[in-house]
Amino acid sequence: MSNNFEEKMEGQAETVVGPSVKIQGDLNSEGNVKIEGQVNGKIKTSESVYVNQGAVVTADVHAGNAIIGGEIQGNLKISGNLILQSTAKLLGDISCAVLRVEDGAQFSGKCSMKIEVTDTKNGNGKKLSGKSDKPELEPEEE
Amino acid sequence: MYYYILDQNGLPIDKFEKLQTELQGLLSEFKISGETARVTPLRSIVDLVDTASQRGIRTLVAAGNDDTFNQMLAALKGRDFILGFIPFDENSYLGKILGARDIFTGAKTIAARRIEKIDLAKIAGNYFVSWLEFGVLSQRIKNAGLWSGMKMLSSEPQNLTIRVDDSYNVSITALGGMVVNTRSTSAHDEKIACPTDSLLDLLILEKLSKTEILRYRKSIAEGLLEKVPKTTIIKCRKIQFLQPQGYSLTMQGRIITKAPAVVEIIPQRLRMIVGKQRTF
Numbered sequence: 213m214s215n216n217f218e219e220k221m222e223g224q225a226e227t228v229v230g231p232s233v234k235i236q237g238d239l240n241s242e243g244n245v246k247i248e249g250q251v252n253g254k255i256k257t258s259e260s261v262y263v264n265q266g267a268v269v270t271a272d273v274h275a276g277n278a279i280i281g282g283e284i285q286g287n288l289k290i291s292g293n294l295i296l297q298s299t300a301k302l303l304g305d306i307s308c309a310v311l312r313v314e315d316g317a318q319f320s321g322k323c324s325m326k327i328e329v330t331d332t333k334n335g336n337g338k339k340l341s342g343k344s345d346k347p348e349l350e351p352e353e354e
Numbered sequence: 355m356y357y358y359i360l361d362q363n364g365l366p367i368d369k370f371e372k373l374q375t376e377l378q379g380l381l382s383e384f385k386i387s388g389e390t391a392r393v394t395p396l397r398s399i400v401d402l403v404d405t406a407s408q409r410g411i412r413t414l415v416a417a418g419n420d421d422t423f424n425q426m427l428a429a430l431k432g433r434d435f436i437l438g439f440i441p442f443d444e445n446s447y448l449g450k451i452l453g454a455r456d457i458f459t460g461a462k463t464i465a466a467r468r469i470e471k472i473d474l475a476k477i478a479g480n481y482f483v484s485w486l487e488f489g490v491l492s493q494r495i496k497n498a499g500l501w502s503g504m505k506m507l508s509s510e511p512q513n514l515t516i517r518v519d520d521s522y523n524v525s526i527t528a529l530g531g532m533v534v535n536t537r538s539t540s541a542h543d544e545k546i547a548c549p550t551d552s553l554l555d556l557l558i559l560e561k562l563s564k565t566e567i568l569r570y571r572k573s574i575a576e577g578l579l580e581k582v583p584k585t586t587i588i589k590c591r592k593i594q595f596l597q598p599q600g601y602s603l604t605m606q607g608r609i610i611t612k613a614p615a616v617v618e619i620i621p622q623r624l625r626m627i628v629g630k631q632r633t634f
Contacts, residue, residue: 230586237522
């Protein structure tokens with residue numbers, strides 16, 4: 213699935229920030245965003261963000277999916293897949309549904325993921341859900 | 355009722371007279387005759403649009419080249435007309451976009467009267483449905499020979515500052531670029547240059563290596579900058595050219611205005627008569 217997502221990202225970016233571009237401010241898009249240059253501010257899209265190797269982003273990123281190959285200083289709030297490629301350098305907190313970290317990726321920050329596990333402790337087989345950075349799991353609401 | 359604005363605009367008089375006669379014949383044949391007014395030094399396109407408005411005319415048709423249509427757009431001043439276009443120039447970009455590639459298909463398109471709402475772009479009191487250019491692109495790479503084209507594309511890039519959607523500033527070292535509403539390569543499934551998406555496409559070309567120039571010269575000449583690597587693509591509603599001051603923005607080789615300048619999109623503003631062969 214992740215490979216398909218990566219392939220899809222390569223060819224379909226609606227917004228492309230070229231290597232010599234510096235963006236200052238809030239970049240809001242309704243489609244896929246590919247960053248090859250520098251962005252200072254915020255990046256927001258309901259679709260996917262691809263931060264290319266060599267790109268420098270000092271911004272909070274809110275997106276549907278993200279592939280990170282460059283440098284980011286800021287928090288990532290991703291509702292779907294997040295891939296940190298081997299060249300990624302990330303200083304900030306992550307929140308995502310699915311995370312893949314490749315060998316060599318550098319990451320410093322907190323990671324929060326919504327997870328679901330079976331309650332074996334009480335032997336009732338109920339599902340428990342919570343966030344990975346929380347110590348206690350709570351029964352899932354029905 | 356139809357109001358036809360006939361514009362010689364650069365055509366030799368004998369060719370224009372011939373096209374005018376051919377057009378009159380086609381209008382009768384397709385039963386779309388109306389009032390025909392010719393642009394003269396004493397009757398500009400603005401005067402003719404004013405006259406049409408005073409007479410309560412609903413459909414304005416520009417017969418001439420792309421510039422005729424653009425001048426007619428500028429003369430509308432917010433007044434509501436259904437617009438049509440009949441090209442006297444077979445190389446008309448607008449004709450290709452609207453699906454009226456020559457005088458015959460132009461007249462046939464008007465007769466079929468298929469109306470589409472499309473976006474209108476505005477800059478410094480001018481309106482356009484196609485595109486603007488800046489930097490080396492405005493120097494007509496397409497018409498330049500191989501070596502002069504290479505030389506233009508090897509020129510020193512300029513530092514531009516552009517504000518987008520009142521939200522962020524873009525600083526870029528660029529050779530040139532385009533602001534596109536629609537173009538002759540537009541298509542329904544194309545994400546760039548769709549005239550019904552309520553968005554402008556800002557395409558900016560960065561400095562290229564010699565190999566890249568040779569490889570992508572054709573795409574650049576056709577305005578397909580998204581095919582060139584490192585091109586910046588931004589979809590937006592408002593573009594402000596801030597720096598350098600005095601930087602020229604051109605439409606079909608004609609300087610429209612200079613920076614600082616604002617380009618905006620007015621969604622679904624135009625009601626256009628379009629043909630089956632339209633590109634969007």
